[in-house]
Amino acid sequence: MYIHNLSLQNSVLNTFISEMRDLGIQKDRMRFRRNIERIGAILAYEISKSLSYKTSTVKTPLAHCTMDLMENDIVLCSILRAGVPLHNGLLNYFDKAENAFISAYRHHKENPENFEIIVEYLACPDLENKTLILADPMLATGQSMVATFEALKPFGKPKDVHLVSVIGANDGVDYVKNNFCKNTHLWIATIDDTLNSKGYIVPGLGDAGDLAFGKKLQQ
Template sequence: MTVHVLNQQNTLLNKFISEIRDREIQKDAMRFRRNLERIGEVTAYEISRELNYAPRTVVTPLGEAVVQTIDDRIVLATILRAGLPFHQGFLNYFDDAQNAFVSAYRKSTKDGKFTVKVEYISCGELEGKTLLLVDPMLATGSSLVLAYEALCEKGGQPAHTHVAAVIASEQGLDYVQKHMPGATTTVWCAAVDEELTSRSYIVPGIGDAGDLAYGEKK
């Protein structure tokens, strides 16, 4: 399985990463959402380098031009609710993609542990298509793998899956590599952090992406 870590090169992406991490800038929810969206746009562009292309003839006012255009049938999927701004960044670029959504949440127990529950799936046909499964935080990796399995159960097996995260933990990356098909999965992360807290939050991370984007939940 190929893993791309985008902040290993110095680009404008690092500005957006620094702002979503900054606890003062995080107080502006609109800017936080927009930075997630911009990171999605950058990641979408990087992923586009690895897609399949075919020539298409375009008629201009003065003649014809042959342009290489994406030949993949793309399905863009995310996990509600934190994934929505990140998803929008991808949709800005893959604007004709089919879309899919998964509702997953942590069900906590009294001892502080939790299990991940998938409640809702909206998904069309995936068989033979290119799935972009995007979620801002890849912490333990269990939510993302469960979402992938639920999507495949409902829509069929994609030809290739691109997993995209803003911040990933090393543990989450290991889990994805062990539980998703390596030959047909590529992982893209803006940044990778080393630690997880006892509650499975990434350190230094950014905090709770859903709360920062949309307000605290009970």
């Protein structure tokens, strides 16, 4: 797997991540969502550098101009619900992309530290020979990303796969690395060291879905 960790080079990305982590600033849901969206746009720009291009001619009011334009057929797939603002950030750059949405959540049994990933809702176009961008803001254990990809397999085999996250843990990165093809790309804003006993990223930022959209009732 090709791992692109954008935090290895300082940029304005640091500011957005810092505000998402900050206990005071992150309480502003609108700003939290906006920061995820802005990070999604930055990651989309970086992904675009690795895609395929073909030479095209554009007619301007004064002459003809030759330019290299992206030719990938892109499908953006986001994991609900925290993935919505990240999806918007990616879609702002890949505005011609097709879109897929899937729900994946942790189902806790008797022990709150043990869980399984449940996939329920899924809406997806044909993926055959297309460029799949699979987005989930938090790459904690990596199980949601893998479970989602398995659920997408009946829709066709993508030509290439790009995984997108805002914050990950080393454990999650290792898990997806071991469960995706070697030519898969992971684009991530920053990677933290550890997970706690409940599988949350440390230092992380908390529950991205709750921070973006409000706390949910536990069933």
